[in-house]
Structure formats: structure tokens, C-alpha cells
Amino acid sequence: PPFSVFWGKMVLISSLIKSDYVVLGVIIMINSAIAIYYYLKLIVFMFLKEPIVKDKNLYTANISMALKVIVGIAVAGTAFSFLFSGAILEFIEHFVFASGF
Structure with a gap:
């Protein structure tokens, strides 16, 4: 957990x-x-x-640069989200209070 x-x-x-x-x-x-x-x-x-195919080039040859950039941004955002958790919670809190919950 x-x-x-x-x-x-x-x-x-x-x-x-x-x-x-x-x-x-x-x-x-x-x-x-x-x-x-x-x-x-x-x-x-x-x-x-065990992997079915042991060719390492099979997985990396079909990856486009756009996909690499998108995955990189998602990984960086996830990895560093704890630095901005206070700001994110304040942003969300505004909408929670506005909804009447």
C-alpha cells in the first residue's frame, strides 16, 4: 500500500x-x-x-519520438508531483468548496 x-x-x-x-x-x-x-x-x-521473443530491438524499433516525449512528460510529472502537492490540493480545494461538499 x-x-x-x-x-x-x-x-x-x-x-x-x-x-x-x-x-x-x-x-x-x-x-x-x-x-x-x-x-x-x-x-x-x-x-x-520468460519473454516470448528475446530480440531487444523489437520493442524499441516501433517507438516514435512523439511517444517517447509524451511518456517522458508523464513520468516526469508523476515523479515530481509531490513537490507541488500543496498547490495542487489548494487548486482542487477551491472546486470542492464551490461544489457545496
């Missing part, structure tokens, strides 16, 4: 249960349990199974 999605789901589910939306909280928990199967399946194929 060290990932931010885990903590976000925990806070969301506990808020739903405190607000008497238990059914919605249970639906989210069931959905998360199903998703764990797919996440673990991906990890098994990435790290525990």
Missing part, C-alpha cells in the same frame, strides 16, 4: 462509510479487489515469466 492510489481510495471509502454511503463503498472495494487481479497479472508477466 505505499502507492498514492491506495491512500486515496482508503480516504474515499472511509468518507463514504462515515457519510452513510456504505453500498457505494462496498462497490468500490469490490472493484478494487477485481483490479488487484489484473495488476498482479501484469507484474507476473513483467517480472516472473
Whole structure:
């Protein structure tokens, strides 16, 4: 559970249960349990199974420069998002208060 999605789901589910939306909280928990199967399946194929094709050029030859740039921006944004978490939360907080929640 060290990932931010885990903590976000925990806070969301506990808020739903405190607000008497238990059914919605249970639906989210069931959905998360199903998703764990797919996440673990991906990890098994990435790290525990032997690759079918051992040619390293197969994976890098078909990657365009645009895709490399997009993935690089996404990785950098994810890696450094903790530096701007306060500003991001303040930005989101404005919309939460405006919505009446």
C-alpha cells in the first residue's frame, strides 16, 4: 500500500462509510479487489515469466519520438508531483468548496 492510489481510495471509502454511503463503498472495494487481479497479472508477466521473443530491438524499433516525449512528460510529472502537492490540493480545494461538499 505505499502507492498514492491506495491512500486515496482508503480516504474515499472511509468518507463514504462515515457519510452513510456504505453500498457505494462496498462497490468500490469490490472493484478494487477485481483490479488487484489484473495488476498482479501484469507484474507476473513483467517480472516472473520468460519473454516470448528475446530480440531487444523489437520493442524499441516501433517507438516514435512523439511517444517517447509524451511518456517522458508523464513520468516526469508523476515523479515530481509531490513537490507541488500543496498547490495542487489548494487548486482542487477551491472546486470542492464551490461544489457545496
